[in-house]
Amino acid sequence: MFTELNSILSSSPDSVTPGEFILVSDRQSDASFLIHHFLSFYLRSRCKVVFLGLVQSFRHYSAVSQRLGVSLTQAKEKGQLVFMEGLKESLSVLIPQADNTESQAMNFLRDPPVGLRSLYEFVRSGAVGSGRAEDGAEEWGPPVLLVDDVSVLLSLGVDAGAVLDFSHYCRAAVCSQMKGNMVMLVRCNGEEEEEEDGEEGAEALLKGLTHQCSLNLHVQGLPTGYCKDIHGQVEVCWKRRQGDGPHTQRNLFQYKVHDKGASFFPRGTSSAVL
């Protein structure tokens, strides 16, 4: 996990605020480094983590988490991590074979209009397992759902509305019922001002999820152009639901991703500049 990001978000592995939906979004940039942060953060805070790794292989997440000091294989063996490797599961659905036992979770690939119900069932069963204390098994904290990433579902033919329904159901189950947290990555490609019909899906999804979330980390490239030392900017946007109504607070930081972490600094204070 990135210590600077923890101080920005005022969060620490020892005290995790329950019921949060954190949306990580990016526009023409790559925010997946934040998913690695949250994965190692929640594993360290001893929560039960359900990870839908839809775009990369397990080896990739495992290798990066190793550099951040967390072992995914060990977490999986101990039962703390429930990992769904989307790529592997999808092959059995995309190339149907006679004697293959398919996992139900990626069923939507066969018939996208049906929706993501089976994926939701998978999430629910993975998250529920934390309640029961089996003999000798460790008890974990509240469940956390991590999705990397949600936009690939649009590329696989699922409707934006179905994805929003899925995220709403997951939020109701994981955040409200089980008092856990949820982190999703959504990726956008176009400029914000353009109103193309093709973009309807992705933009609608981003707007819908931004409305549902309680904390939004929006990653973008620098508005002034490409720079090798500063990889982009992160806009942190809280939606506090306190007594006096929803109240948003925004902060802008620039970041640089290293081999073993990322550093965040206020605009203009990069070490390359000062």
Next chain:
Amino acid sequence: MCNNIDVIISNMAAPVSGMGEAPAERLPINSTSFQKKTRSKLVSIPGTRPSVQNGQLLVSTGVTSLDYLLGGGLAVGTVLLIEEDRYDSYSRMILKYFLAEGVVCRHELFVATAQDNPDDILQELPAPILDDVAVPKAVEQPRLTGEPQDSLDAMKIAWRYQHLPKVQSALASSSRFGHYYDVSKTMEAEIRQAAKCHRFCLPDHVTPSSTAHRLESYSALLKSLQEVIHREGFDLAAPMSKSRNILRVGLHSLGSALWGDDLCCHDKPRHRHALTTFLYGLRALLRSSLSVAVVTLPSHLIQDRALMGSITRLCDNAIALESFKGSERETNPLYKDYHGLLYVRQVPHLNCLASQLPDHKDLAFKLKRKQFSIEPYKYLGAFGCEEARRRSKRKQL
């Protein structure tokens, strides 16, 4: 990725058949007592090398300057997307370099096309520059006793090594990373036929006029590729006792109307997700096998930029070519040193947090006879190249 495979594969070539002498009496030329200490047991497959950044297994694309742009080479298990130039001349050239490199490194090839015969591409492969590639002449028998074959072959200085078999140079070429090719000549048939090649021609699998064509062409391709991977043992899960090799997959002009897709024909295509679902399945196949793919795509025909964005994200590496042919830039003196511009759309960061971003974003390419060079485009002002050189010389005086 392959860094978790605990196998040491000997780099020694198999003994050449037709050797007169028993192997025990021969000096084992390929092994030395010096064993390099490696931290982890990496697979040593000819034509590959581990990346210096994160230890991933890399193969060469056949174009040394492109290897440099991609961070040392193309990582095994990834896809390189090439957005075609308008006439598909330079993108086709890079695909041919990629396949030719596979032939020289003794990798296996899988070529898929929608209309042309894959053999058309294979017959156009550029000839490798021959001084370090051993042509596997089947009839050649190294003479261990008796007179040398002809006076040219007889060594005058290093005559003690006369009796050693000539197959040694084949090892040297396949252990070298990245070769050069002469595009004015095509690869000789005997070199090309030494490589195992699998072909997929769409009309053989799906009849073009059927209604199923539209949706099934990509799934037929995916199924065929998976069959080849299973059958030939490229699966990472396959038993480790077999010697391993790399499968190079070349997919030509995906997304064009010939594949049954209407991405290039309509502003709002009806089956937008057919190609993206295929690319997802391709990524799944590649991540679980020892293969690497190069896909060319006529992106200039696709109107929907958001769709291009999704396609790019589903591929790991992505470059776009823009050639000057036919445009007003062809005769513009500013661009006369180059054939076109090259854009790096995406560089992957697999198994690590940070990607190796290129130093320069303005790149131009030039196809020379013996090299495809990619360099930062130097804008030299209104005067162009000659004037600028003259002026800088005057300043030095």
